[in-house]
Amino acid sequence: MVKLSAKCLVAGDSTVGKSTLIQLFRSDGSHFPKNYSMTTVMDIITKTLPIPDTGDSVWDQPGALCLVFDVTSETSFSNCARWLQRVKSKTTSLYLPGVLVGNKTDLTGRRVVEKIQAEEWAASHGLEYFETSAKELENFDQPFRALAKSFYRLYQERVESFNSLL
Known part of the structure; x- marks a missing residue:
């Protein structure tokens, strides 16, 4: 079984839910922080994830980006371009796997960023789009x-490329 290690940078404006998503992911959804203080620094977590149909696992080295915005805040969405x-200005990698996450979908009456708008922006930047609450x-x-x-x-692509050189 292969165990890869890749750190995920979670970026976005304040109060979009970055820390909450990280804490939920870390605890498999068993811990929702009701009272917490707003974070100003990056929280690094480690969690091993099995990759379906492979028997292999991956997680924890620079290699992935998770951009988070609040679907009720046009500003937080617009700022994703800046993030x-x-x-990208700080990485030397040619390809950085990434996702765009629209959080707070439970606030349907206050939503200002439509799903199709976020999907199109994500696709235009090579990101996969997800909505969460x-x-x-x-x-x-x-x-x-x-x-x-x-x-x-x-x-896998890098291993195949390397093996083709042998």
Whole structure:
């Protein structure tokens, strides 16, 4: 069984739900932080994820990006471009697996960023799009699982490329 290691950078504006998504993912949805203080620094977590149909696992080295915005905040969505540019300017990798996450979908009456708008923006930047509601425990793990699969595919491509040189 292969065990890969890839850190995931979770970026986005304050109060979009980054820390809550991380905590839910870490605890498999068993811990929703009711009272917490807003974070200003990155929280690094480690969690091993099995890759379906492979018998292999992946997680924890720079290699994946999770951009998070609040679907009730046009500003947090618009700022994803700035966050993406900031991350890309700091990486030396040609390909950085990434996802865009629209959080707080439970606030349907306050939604200002439509799903199709976010899907199109994500696709135009090579990102996969997910919608979540950390509060309702909906899809909180899907973006991280997708990143693990992407990182694993990248790993397999590199191994195949290396083996073709032999």
